[in-house]
Amino acid sequence: xxxxxxxxxxxxxxxxxxxxxxxxxxxxxxxxxxxxxxxxxxxxxxxxxxxxxxxxxxxxxxxxxxxxxxxxxxxxxxxxxxxxxxxxxxxxxxxxxxxxxxxxxxxxxxxxxxxxxxxxxxxxxxxxxxxxxxxxxxxxxxxxxxxxxxxxxxxxxxxxxxxxxxxxxxxxxxxxxxxxxxxxxxxxxxxxxxxxxxxxxxxxxxxxxxxxxxxxxxxxxxxxxxxxxxxxxxxxxxxxxxxxxxxxxxxxxxxxxxxxxxxxxxxxxxxxxxxxxxxxxxxxxxxxxxxxxxxxxxxxxxxxxxxxxxxxxxxxxxxxxxxxxxxxxxxxxxxxxxxxxxxxxxxxxxxxxxxxxxxxxxxxxxxxxxxxxxxxxxxxxxxxxxxxxxxxxxxxxxxxxxxxxxxxxxxxxxxxxxxxxxxxxxxxxxxxxxxxxxxxxxxxxxxxxxxxxxxxxxxxxxxxxxxxxxxxxxxxxxxx
Ligand code: SF4
Numbered sequence: 001x002x003x004x005x006x007x008x009x010x011x012x013x014x015x016x017x018x019x020x021x022x023x024x025x026x027x028x029x030x031x032x033x034x035x036x037x038x039x040x041x042x043x044x045x046x047x048x049x050x051x052x053x054x055x056x057x058x059x060x061x062x063x064x065x066x067x068x069x070x071x072x073x074x075x076x077x078x079x080x081x082x083x084x085x086x087x088x089x090x091x092x093x094x095x096x097x098x099x100x101x102x103x104x105x106x107x108x109x110x111x112x113x114x115x116x117x118x119x120x121x122x123x124x125x126x127x128x129x130x131x132x133x134x135x136x137x138x139x140x141x142x143x144x145x146x147x148x149x150x151x152x153x154x155x156x157x158x159x160x161x162x163x164x165x166x167x168x169x170x171x172x173x174x175x176x177x178x179x180x181x182x183x184x185x186x187x188x189x190x191x192x193x194x195x196x197x198x199x200x201x202x203x204x205x206x207x208x209x210x211x212x213x214x215x216x217x218x219x220x221x222x223x224x225x226x227x228x229x230x231x232x233x234x235x236x237x238x239x240x241x242x243x244x245x246x247x248x249x250x251x252x253x254x255x256x257x258x259x260x261x262x263x264x265x266x267x268x269x270x271x272x273x274x275x276x277x278x279x280x281x282x283x284x285x286x287x288x289x290x291x292x293x294x295x296x297x298x299x300x301x302x303x304x305x306x307x308x309x310x311x312x313x314x315x316x317x318x319x320x321x322x323x324x325x326x327x328x329x330x331x332x333x334x335x336x337x338x339x340x341x342x343x344x345x346x347x348x349x350x351x352x353x354x355x356x357x358x359x360x361x362x363x364x365x366x367x368x369x370x371x372x373x374x375x376x377x378x379x380x381x382x383x384x385x386x387x388x389x390x391x392x393x394x395x396x397x398x399x400x401x402x403x404x405x406x407x408x409x410x411x412x413x414x415x416x417x418x419x420x421x422x423x424x425x426x427x428x429x430x431x432x433x434x435x436x437x438x439x440x441x442x443x444x445x446x447x448x449x450x451x452x453x454x455x456x457x458x459x460x461x462x463x464x465x466x467x468x469x470x471x472x473x474x475x476x477x478x479x480x
Contacts, residue, residue: 001259001406002085002100003027003071004192005208006172008180008233010199014062016217017069020206021050023213026261027100028073034059035086035096036067037176043096045070045084066180066235068172070098073408082123086174087131092139094176099127100209101168101190102406104468109133109165130169133161138175147234150178151242158183158230159244166468168252168405170225172207179234182207186247187467188227189405189458191255191266195219205233210264224267250467253457254407256446257396258304258367268452272307277445278395279311279365282437286393287316290433295363295391297356299323301378308395309365318363323356324378346377358386368396369436370409372416372428379429391433398422398436401464409461439463 003024007013017034032053033045042062046053050071070085088096103109103126110129113119119132137157144150161183168189173181184192193211197204197219206214211221225231228245251267252259262272298320300309306322313320327349362382369375375392382390398417403409412418416425426434439462447454460466 001027001073001408003073003209004098004100004170004172005069005206005213006098006174006180006182007067007204007206008237009065009204010202010237011065011204012063013065013067014059016213017062017067018050018054018059019217020208020213021054021069021071023216023261024071024209025050027209027259028071031072031084032070033072033084033086033098034062034067034069035088035098035174036062036064037094037096037174038064041088041094041096041174041176043086043088045081045086047081047084066174066233068096068098068174068180080123083125085125085127087123087125087128089131089135091135093178095131095135095138095173097127097131097134097171097173099130100170100192100406101185102126102404103130103165103167103169104404105166112164126167130161130165130171133164134158134173137161147179147232147236147238147240150234151232151240154181154230154232154240155242155244162186162228162245168468170209177235179232180205180207181230181232182225183230183244184225184227186228186245187250187458188224188267189250189252189467191251191260192225193221193264193266194223194225194231195221203237205237205239207231210260210266212261212264221265248456248467249453250456250458251454252405252407253442253446253459254368254396254403254461257442259407262307267454269446269449269454273449274446275304275307275367275395276311277448278437278442279308279313280315281441281445282308282365282393282395282435283312283315285438285441286312286435289435293391293433294318294361295389296360297321297323298363298365299356299382301364301366301374302326302350304367305365305395308367312363312365312393321353321356323353323362324381325351325353327351346374347381350378350381352381352385354385357382359388361389361391362387363391363393364431366392366394368399369394369416369425370399371414372425375429379431383430389432390430391435392426392429392431393435393437395437395442397439397442397462398425399461401461403461404466405458405460405468407461 298313
């Protein structure tokens with residue numbers, strides 16, 4: 001899924017980019033990187049958690065007041081040191097770029113970039129392709145001198161890029177000698193929020209995948225980068241912005257289900273609140289469908305589901321219990337590469353509390369069931385510890401289709417609901433009752449307040465309707 005940040009500040013920016021990576025660590029633990037510039041570009045990146053990559057010493061070498069950062073989660077491309085972002089090119093100016101999302105016409109664009117534009121691609125990362133398209137278009141556009149002229153050029157460059165690049169992309173970029181550039185794909189699939197703060201009478205600006213670091217760094221949220229919008233902060237802190245295209249707004253609904261941190265505000269929707277409402281809607285559906293089945297206890301599959309489980313328990317009037325203790329020092333299973341690792345890590349990560357489980361009718365609330373491995377293991381553990389009956393509800397409807405917009409669930413075979421009925425999944429999980437959230441109830445939970453602009457979120461992994469160009473599954477499979 002990845003996390004990105006871009007900061008324009010009136011003080012050295014590297015320590016705050018590091019803090020941003022820490023606050024976005026849940027969006028990717030594979031690798032991270034920071035890039036800054038003053039007279040020249042400075043970068044540091046590595047594999048693993050931010051705290052293992054960055055030190056006081058290497059951060060002190062990242063001088064400059066403008067910079068970008070990236071948390072990597074596996075999406076497109078192989079994974080080696082070269083794939084770690086930000087990526088960069090020296091022509092024109094010196095450009096660094098960080099990307100959250102995934103593009104769907106990668107092969108076509110690789111052809112254009114390497115054969116027509118004669119650029120060399122050093123990695124299989126789709127970010128590098130976006131970078132070269134951006135650089136190529138910028139290079140064609142003369143030598144603008146003033147910031148106003150440069151912004152006009154950027155508008156042309158990004159407008160062309162929007163036409164050429166399909167898929168999901170939120171971008172932060174630095175251009176040496178010019179400033180900070182951010183833009184978000186016309187459908188706004190991946191989030192990108194913004195904030196500002198007063199710095200001794202001058203303004204600092206931040207752009208990030210989530211606003212999770214704003215409070216600790218003293219930034220006030222100022223909304224979202226609008227889908228199809230380009231924002232440029234020049235070297236002197238002057239801000240230019242323009243919405244270059246307007247298409248339907250289709251933000252990823254899975255951000256609310258699983259990815260984003262509960263304290264994030266994305267697209268004007270509080271993630272925590274949306275998860276409470278998911279639990280509430282699920283409870284209403286449960287009471288309607290199973291009026292005579294009441295569990296003794298409601299246990300979340302920790303920890304993303306905690307919020308929904310809390311609301312679910314409240315609505316059905318049953319005690320909420322942290323019956324599965326989570327060891328927080330082990331990473332999130334869904335973002336660990338490799339099935340075996342995922343299976344092993346569930347037992348290392350979760351410890352059932354017998355006093356909460358034995359001889360009870362246990363309701364497990366999970367945020368979603370993707371591959372099913374974690375759910376199967378959780379049910380086994382709860383049964384091992386003496387549950388009398390086990391019910392399982394998912395705050396997300398069945399995940400039946402792969403995502404081509406930046407979430408690592410690329411093959412149908414890996415998705416337990418892609419070819420199995422609910423009844424069959426119930427058998428595989430080994431539960432007495434399985435119930436999924438309905439799609440309409442999920443959408444209602446995310447959009448209930450009405451003070452956002454989301455009419456149709458991306459739900460392609462749930463309903464198979466791929467929002468970019470309205471293309472169908474099989475067409476996208478050929479592309480990616
Ligand atoms: Fe999000 Fe699913 Fe759409 Fe991917 S397909 S962007 S995970 S809603």
